[in-house]
Amino acid sequence: DGGITQSPKYLFRKEGQNVTLSCEQNLNHDAMYWYRQDPGQGLRLIYYSQIVNDFQKGDIAEGYSVSREKKESFPLTVTSAQKNPTAFYLCASSIAGATYEQYFGPGTRLTVT
Amino acid sequence: GQQLNQSPQSMFIQEGEDVSMNCTSSSIFNTWLWYKQDPGEGPVLLIALYKAGELTSNGRLTAQFGITRKDSFLNISASIPSDVGIYFCAGNTLQGGSEKLVFGKGTKLTVNP
Numbered sequence: 001d002g003g004i005t006q007s008p009k010y011l012f013r014k015e016g017q018n019v020t021l022s023c024e025q026n027l028n029h030d031a032m033y034w035y036r037q038d039p040g041q042g043l044r045l046i047y048y049s050q051i052v053n054d055f056q057k058g059d060i061a062e063g064y065s066v067s068r069e070k071k072e073s074f075p076l077t078v079t080s081a082q083k084n085p086t087a088f089y090l091c092a093s094s095i096a097g098a099t100y101e102q103y104f105g106p107g108t109r110l111t112v113t
Numbered sequence: 114g115q116q117l118n119q120s121p122q123s124m125f126i127q128e129g130e131d132v133s134m135n136c137t138s139s140s141i142f143n144t145w146l147w148y149k150q151d152p153g154e155g156p157v158l159l160i161a162l163y164k165a166g167e168l169t170s171n172g173r174l175t176a177q178f179g180i181t182r183k184d185s186f187l188n189i190s191a192s193i194p195s196d197v198g199i200y201f202c203a204g205n206t207l208q209g210g211s212e213k214l215v216f217g218k219g220t221k222l223t224v225n226p
Contacts, residue, residue, distance in 0.1 A: 042216035099212035100205035104155030
């Protein structure tokens with residue numbers, strides 16, 4: 001079945017540690033996105049990539065980094081510079097030029113204490 | 114930045130009732146989308162609207178793209194318990210040469226059997 005996988009579902013880290021969230025898709029989509037979701041809030045765009053080896057900052061990129069070495073994979077690193085890293089992180093993908101139809105993964109809930 | 118005002122914030126209804134929610138903005142959007150998110154999961158695309166004035170149905174769901182391109186509504190008819198979740202509107206727009214989705218903060222729907 002085609003889809004987007006994010007792992008792990010739950011992640012716990014100590015403050016000051018970097019952590020990498022995985023996102024893989026087998027939909028053959030060119031574009032991939034990372035969003036952050038906080039309770040009672042809409043989704044906010046962290047980074048996006050429209051093609052391999054290229055990515056752009058979204059609205060809240062500070063304290064995060066990404067890479068896009070393969071079409072299928074778009075890992076997100078939450079660095080120790082991110083002041084409030086505890087959140088639900090969602091990865092999405094779309095076909096090229098169709099930002100308006102994004103398909104989401106199941107999400108990773110990160111808790112930093 | 115651009116914002117979507119989604120209302121109501123939450124709704125408590127009885128099974129069988131109809132539901133209506135809407136999104137408004139001071140900005141024009143090229144595409145409107147409606148997503149549903151179950152607890153702890155990623156959003157699932159319900160309906161996509163591409164033209165001003167467009168009215169589209171998906172089973173018991175009906176959505177419309179406002180004539181001014183600044184608003185959209187979603188109706189759910191004859192609600193059932195599995196309609197429970199958070200419904201997000203999203204608008205697609207061009208910013209800085211790139212397309213991006215802007216999300217509302219969601220409408221949390223509770224259906225009492």
